[in-house]
Amino acid sequence: SLIRQxxxxxxxxxxxxxxxxxxxxxxxxxxTLLIAYLAM
Amino acid sequence: EEQVLIIRxxxxxxxxxxxxxxxxAQMLSGIDLDSSMRLVDDKFKLSKCxxxxxxxLEDDDSxxxxxxxxxxxxLVSNSRHEVLNLQYKVCYARILDLKRKFLEAAxxxxxxxxxxxxxxGDETIDEEALExxxxxxxxxxxxxxxxxxxxxxxxxxxxxxxCLKLKVYPILQKVxxxxxxxxxxxxxFAEELKPHQKAFLPDNFTVLDRAMIEHNLxxxxxxxxxISFDELGTLLGIAPxxxxxxASRMIYEDRMRGSIDQVEAVIHFEDDTEEMQLWDQQIFGLxxxxxxxxxxxxxxxx
Amino acid sequence: xxxxxxxYDEAATARSQQEKPWANDPNYFKRVKISALALLKxxxxxxxxxxxxxxxxxQGKADGDAIIVMDAFxxxxxxxxxxxxxxxxxxxxxxxxSQTNKQAGRLENVVGWYHSHPGYGCWLSxxxxxxxxxxxxxxxxFLAVVIDPTRTVSAGKVEIGAFRxxxxxxxxxxxxxxxxxxxxxxxxxxxxxxCKQYYSLDITYFKSSLDSHLLDLLxxxxxxxxxxSSPLLNNGEYVAGQISDLAEKLEQAENQLAHSRLGPFLxxxxxxxxxxxxxxxxxxxxxxxxxxxxxxxxxxxxxxxLFNSVRP
Numbered sequence: 001s002l003i004r005q006x007x008x009x010x011x012x013x014x015x016x017x018x019x020x021x022x023x024x025x026x027x028x029x030x031x032t033l034l035i036a037y038l039a040m
Numbered sequence: 041e042e043q044v045l046i047i048r049x050x051x052x053x054x055x056x057x058x059x060x061x062x063x064x065a066q067m068l069s070g071i072d073l074d075s076s077m078r079l080v081d082d083k084f085k086l087s088k089c090x091x092x093x094x095x096x097l098e099d100d101d102s103x104x105x106x107x108x109x110x111x112x113x114x115l116v117s118n119s120r121h122e123v124l125n126l127q128y129k130v131c132y133a134r135i136l137d138l139k140r141k142f143l144e145a146a147x148x149x150x151x152x153x154x155x156x157x158x159x160x161g162d163e164t165i166d167e168e169a170l171e172x173x174x175x176x177x178x179x180x181x182x183x184x185x186x187x188x189x190x191x192x193x194x195x196x197x198x199x200x201x202x203c204l205k206l207k208v209y210p211i212l213q214k215v216x217x218x219x220x221x222x223x224x225x226x227x228x229f230a231e232e233l234k235p236h237q238k239a240f241l242p243d244n245f246t247v248l249d250r251a252m253i254e255h256n257l258x259x260x261x262x263x264x265x266x267i268s269f270d271e272l273g274t275l276l277g278i279a280p281x282x283x284x285x286x287a288s289r290m291i292y293e294d295r296m297r298g299s300i301d302q303v304e305a306v307i308h309f310e311d312d313t314e315e316m317q318l319w320d321q322q323i324f325g326l327x328x329x330x331x332x333x334x335x336x337x338x339x340x341x342x
Numbered sequence: 343x344x345x346x347x348x349x350y351d352e353a354a355t356a357r358s359q360q361e362k363p364w365a366n367d368p369n370y371f372k373r374v375k376i377s378a379l380a381l382l383k384x385x386x387x388x389x390x391x392x393x394x395x396x397x398x399x400x401q402g403k404a405d406g407d408a409i410i411v412m413d414a415f416x417x418x419x420x421x422x423x424x425x426x427x428x429x430x431x432x433x434x435x436x437x438x439x440s441q442t443n444k445q446a447g448r449l450e451n452v453v454g455w456y457h458s459h460p461g462y463g464c465w466l467s468x469x470x471x472x473x474x475x476x477x478x479x480x481x482x483x484f485l486a487v488v489i490d491p492t493r494t495v496s497a498g499k500v501e502i503g504a505f506r507x508x509x510x511x512x513x514x515x516x517x518x519x520x521x522x523x524x525x526x527x528x529x530x531x532x533x534x535x536x537c538k539q540y541y542s543l544d545i546t547y548f549k550s551s552l553d554s555h556l557l558d559l560l561x562x563x564x565x566x567x568x569x570x571s572s573p574l575l576n577n578g579e580y581v582a583g584q585i586s587d588l589a590e591k592l593e594q595a596e597n598q599l600a601h602s603r604l605g606p607f608l609x610x611x612x613x614x615x616x617x618x619x620x621x622x623x624x625x626x627x628x629x630x631x632x633x634x635x636x637x638x639x640x641x642x643x644x645x646x647x648l649f650n651s652v653r654p
Contacts, residue, residue, distance in 0.1 A: 002340070005333050012329075015322040015649035021315045025646065028316065028574055032639040035585070039632035316575050323649055324570035331566065 041077050044070075056095070065095035065104065073111075086115040086124050093131045100236060102138035109135055123161035126152070130173075137176070138236050140247060142184035146193055149177035153202075171206065175232075178208045182215050182229070183237060183247055186254040187295040191216075208232060220259045223277060226252050253278060253286055254295075261296055261309040269305045280305070345550050347375070347410065350449045355403055364404075364482055368512055371543060373408040374485060374504040378549035378557065380414040385500055387416045388458035388491040394420050397429065397457035399436060401443070401450040404483040409504075409543075411485070412450050415439060429455065429473065454485030461492040461580055463523045464503030471536045474507045485543075496577045496634055507540040514538060524627045526587045527594070569645060574638035584631050588624060595620050 048067050055064035069092050073085045089112035096105035109131050116128045129152055136145035153173035158165050178197055184190045198216040203209055211229050214221055230238065230248055238246050245253075256276050260267065272287070273280035287307050290296040297310040313321070364370040380400060387398055398416040402409065417432035429436075440452060455477065457470070466474065466486060477484040490501035508514060525533045549557065598620070 002333065002336060002342075005329065005336070009326065009329050009333065010652075012322070012326055013649065013652040015326060016315070016319045017650070018315065021319060024315045025642070028642065029639060032574065032635045035581075035635045036632045038585075039628040314575070316572060319645075319649075320570045320572055320575075323645060324566060326649065327566040327569055331563070 041072065041075060052095075061095045061098035062101060062104075065092045065101075068092045068095070069104075069108070082115050083119065083121060083124070086112055086119050086121070086128070089115070090124055090127045090131060093135075094127065097131060097134050097138075100138060102135045105131065106135050106139070121161070122157075123163050126155070126160055126163070126165075133173075133176070137180055137234075140183075140236075142180040143189060143193065146177045146180035146184060149173045149180060150193070150197065153177060171202070174200070174202055175206050175208055178203060178206060178212050179232065179237070182208070182211065182255075183233075183251045185295070186251070186258045186290070187293075215255055218255075218259045218262055220256050220263075220275070221252055250286075253283075254290060257283070257287055257290065258296055261298060262311075264309060266306055266308040269307065272307065344548070344554075347548055348377075348412065348550060350403060352449060354405075355451075358404055362482070368508045368514075369506075369541065371404070371407055371409055371483065371485070371506055374411065374487075374543045374545045375408055376411045376487075376502075376504075376545060376547050377413065378547060378553045380411045381500065381502075381547060383414045383416075384456050384487070384489055384502075385491065385494060387414075388456075388460075388489040389494070391420065391458055391460065391491070393460045393492075395458050395460065396420055397455060399439075399452045400454040400456055400485065400487065401448065402453040403450055404453065409453055409483055409485045411453065411487075413448070414456060452481070453483055454487060456487035456489060459488050459490050461490065461583060462526045462529050463493065464488040464490050464501055465523075465525070465533055466505050466507070466536060466540050467529070467532045468536050471507055471539050474505065474540065475510065478507055478509075486540075492577075492580045496573060496580055498573070502545060504543045504545050505540045506543060514541065522626065524584070524587075524630065526583075527590045528587075568641075569648075572638065572642055572645075574635065574642060577634075577638075581631060581635065584627075588628055588631070591620075591624050591627075595624060 048071055052064040052067040055061075055067060068088060071088060073080055073088060089108045093105040093108040093112065096102075096108070109128070112128055113132075116125055119125055129148060133145050133148035133152060136142075136148065150173075153170045155165055155170065174197075181190060181193045181197060184193075194212070194216045197203055198212060203212060206212070208229065211221065211225055214225070226248070233248060238248060240246055241250060253276050257272075260272065260275060267275075269280035269284050272283045276283055284300065284302075284305070284307075287296070287298070288300055291298050291300070297312055299308050299310065300306075301308065311318070380402075384398065384400075387396060390396070396416065397419050398414055400411045401413045401415070402411040404410070417429070418435055419429065419432045436452070443450075455473075459465070459467075465488065470486060470488070474484070474486040477486075486505045486507070488503045488505070493501040
């Protein structure tokens with residue numbers, strides 16, 4: 001049962017994989033870099 | 041009028057002892073409570089209205105009962121008689137229940153179940169009665185139309201630890217946690233219902249069927265991103281066309297997010313959770329299951 | 343022994359009420375000890391108010407120059423900064439609550455009040471100062487605690503301050519030293535005028551052995567919450583508010599800069615110092631915002647590497 005739990009855990013990786021996530025993630029990334037740039 | 045009043049009360053008493061509830065109610069409703077001939081105090085009026093309503097309710101006659109409860113509602117606001125107030129509340133909740141206004145009925149049943157006093161006037165409030173009110177609140181909430189308001193009442197009931205002891209608790213838990221209910225569970229719950237709660241609606245479904253189908257549909261929308269109506273019909277135990285009809289009504293009433301592709305006969309569920317929040321939820325689930333694995337390894341001494 | 347603090351010594355309290363050592367020294371109380379339970383309840387209540395200021399009372403006791411807060415309870419009052427004496431709405435509730443508590447065996451008296459400043463830091467506004475002075479006149483020992491739930495979330499630690507006011511007209515000998523904090527432009531006036539009428543006390547926390555056990559159990563799950571939350575998401579609105587406040591301050595500094603070039607009153611060195619301190623503050627604020635944002639971004643990148651880069 002342990003092995004089965006571990007394999008189901010691994011099957012849940014990657015946690016999320018979608019176009020929208022990439023867009024949102026990069027957007028957030030750029031926003032934060034922009035704030036750092038403005039502060040500089 | 042005094043003599044008429046006394047005779048009516050006596051005859052009504054006889055009818056009551058024979059279980060002729062509606063006849064007793066009709067006998068009492070002949071009393072002229074608004075007569076100008078004699079002064080009738082509010083308490084007497086209130087007690088008569090509530091008594092007549094209760095008698096009609098013994099025969100599940102919500103229409104006539106409601107007429108007298110509405111009269112009583114003008115009097116109850118400034119009444120200090122706790123027994124009458126409590127009887128009024130119970131009547132009002134039962135009328136809402138009979139009229140299938142389940143959410144409002146549930147809120148009133150729940151309010152009644154939270155009474156702290158155990159002795160009101162010469163009436164003893166026993167735990168059993170409160171438990172009945174609580175159980176009625178749960179039943180009505182489950183029968184209410186799925187949506188945000190119902191979810192709020194479900195949350196209140198689910199967090200009320202008194203519900204743990206109720207027979208309907210297992211189904212309350214599944215409904216609150218938005219899990220799909222299987223046929224056997226629904227049938228077991230159906231046994232607890234009152235006749236009017238099993239009545240057939242115009243579309244030849246019972247109130248319970250509709251409530252359960254909508255609930256399962258809402259639960260499916262949490263499980264799947266999309267599903268064909270054939271599969272959905274099988275899952276819900278109804279014809280695909282019926283599933284499509286109910287889904288479209290729920291989407292229209294904004295009780296479920298989604299879109300229907302009628303050409304492909306597929307429903308696409310929408311989840312307005314932000315992608316980043318969805319990501320955090322997935323991570324939360326991953327960490328929890330990692331934690332569980334580590335704990336079970338710890339228990340096995342690995 | 344760590345639980346000894348929870349014991350309530352009625353005689354000692356009565357004695358100190360008799361002697362009133364605080365009456366002769368405006369700076370008598372110097373320390374505050376807050377129980378983990380009271381802290382959690384105050385923070386949770388402050389957060390539940392969202393952007394509306396909420397308030398509550400603290401129960402506890404005085405011990406030498408320390409005020410010990412054992413428990414806290416919310417008052418059915420909102421918008422403490424919008425009315426002079428918001429507390430008045432809750433007098434009946436307060437009396438009922440305190441009496442019921444004593445019946446239940448909780449002997450601690452009310453030793454102070456707390457309220458929230460969502461997003462604009464922990465200090466006493468003009469209204470707070472007058473409320474606290476009133477409380478200190480009639481209900482000693484009495485403490486004022488302020489919590490900023492918004493900054494608590496963004497900084498990842500509880501933003502809290504404990505204060506006592508000086509008597510009317512009292513001039514403190516030295517400048518009250520308080521840790522630097524960003525005061526939004528729309529509050530700076532209220533902050534500036536009253537900041538010499540009160541002083542802040544050192545805050546320490548304590549917990550019972552049961553608290554320690556429960557918190558240890560919770561700690562096992564704490565890492566899950568850390569990994570599955572994103573400060574950038576939760577604080578977007580607050581950060582936007584901070585940046586717009588910063589922009590206003592920059593604008594104001596620029597105008598004054600332009601203006602002071604015309605005003606020959608200040609000597610060049612004074613003028614430079616004046617501008618610098620204002621600009622220096624703005625720079626500090628922007629650095630603070632940026633550091634918090636970069637921290638948030640770092641955690642997102644680490645999460646991305648941890649959970650998204652594994653390919654089956």
